[in-house]
Amino acid sequence: MGLLDYFRSTRQPTASIAKERLQILVAHERSERNKPDYLPMLQKELLEVIRKYVNVDQDAISVTMEQDDKREILELNIILPDDSQRKKPKRA
Amino acid sequence: MARIIVVTSGKGGVGKTTTSAALAMGLALKGHRTAVIDFDVGLRNLDLIMGCERRVVYDFVNVINGEATLNQALIKDKRCDKLFILPASQTRDKESLTVEGVGKVLEDLSKDFEYIVCDSPAGIEKGATLAMYYADDAIVVTNPEVSSVRDSDRMLGILSSKSRRAELGDEPIKEYLLLTRYCPQRVKLGEMLSVEDVQDILSLHLLGVIPESKAVLTASNAGIPVILDDKSDAGQAFSDVVRRYLGEHVTHRFIELEKKGLFNRLFGG
Ligand SMILES: Nc1ncnc2c1ncn2[C@@H]1O[C@H](COP(=O)(O)OP(=O)(O)OP(=O)(O)O)[C@@H](O)[C@H]1O
Ligand SMILES: [Mg+2]
Secondary structure, rough: OHHHHHHHHHOOOOHHHHHHHHHHHHHHHHHHHOOOOOHHHHHHHHHHHHHHHHHOOOOOOOEEEEEOOEEEEEEEEEEOHHHEEEEEEHHH | EEEEEEEEEEOOOOOOOHHHHHHHHHHOOOOOOEEEEEEEOOOOOOOHHHHHHHHHOHHHHHHHOOOHHHHHHEEOOOOOOOOOEEEEOOOOOHHHHHHHHHHHHHHHHHHHHOEEEEEEEOOHHHHHHHHOOOOOOEEEEEEOHHHHHHHHHHHHHHHHOOOHHHHHOOOOEEEEEEEEEOHHHHHOOOOOOOOOHHHHHHOEEEEEEEOOOOHHHHHHHHHHOHHOOOHHHHHHHHHHHHHHHOOOOOOOOOOOOOOOOOOHHHHHH
16 A cells, blocks of 8 residues: 555545644754854864864764854764773873 | 835746736736836746737846837736836846846836836746845745745745845845635645645745635636636735735635535535
């Protein structure tokens, strides 16, 4: 039985499926387009700085920007490696 | 100064030209000098829907290139002397439109029109972005269907970032939702997104709902903007839209299933 037959036979309202899919998609696309265009550069430079001190992977860092009515939140996420792989930070 | 209204959608075939023709005619019938411009260069159609296709001599691109004056290119509507049509070129491509050229034509039109309605082509390329660039108001024509709603949201993003108002940091373009080809029956069966569903997703001010209607094809067959068919549901829905746009408070119609007599149920549209 195909997916369409399934919808027909159970008469599940497809409009509610459409709405749910759209809500997820539109929220995602909006957050993508509100990203400032300096984010990739920022991410790259931050990674370089962090790598001076800690041996992190290329993809260990993520930068996201979120926005609500009142404020913008810049979120920086760094996954640190286990103790064994860490470089010793230079101390003055 | 004229108010510039863009009728846009992203997705093709949702009812922009039908809406542009009806809205322009409606505004003109209310006594406002109105010009309606076809931005669909290469695929002009507004002239057909307006019923003036045999009177096209010069077009929008001719005016931009200085090959004709605005007065030579504007076609005066035979039914309403406040309404003028500026047809698109059939032979050129979108590249003939430039920001400066379009700006100059709109500026000249602004001197003696109250409203300028810009019928946008589908897509997000030059014709569509230029149609909205100078807009004061945007009517986002949307069908209750996933791809149309998604494309409308993309257009909202472009309206708020790539328009002249956005670039100058002026007050943003006023955005209105026009839901077209609506079938209350199918909404009731859960087969079609409802007005509320679409509003929940797009969060726009609802200008009106145009029902799916046989009158639209009949009107386009004859080259008569459907708003002139005041017996039809779509014609009445467009009249409401014009009144709402002009600031009147008009209750929304054609959203609920109307109770019909047996005769209508059997033979009606
Ligand atoms: N409310 C309606 N009821 C029934 N048919 C409609 C309705 N609105 C539009 N149509 C039909 O849909 C088709 C497309 O309409 P229209 O040309 O206005 O769309 P458009 O958005 O301008 O298209 P394009 O993107 O190609 O410019 C036409 O055949 C028209 O008759
Ligand atoms: Mg069109």
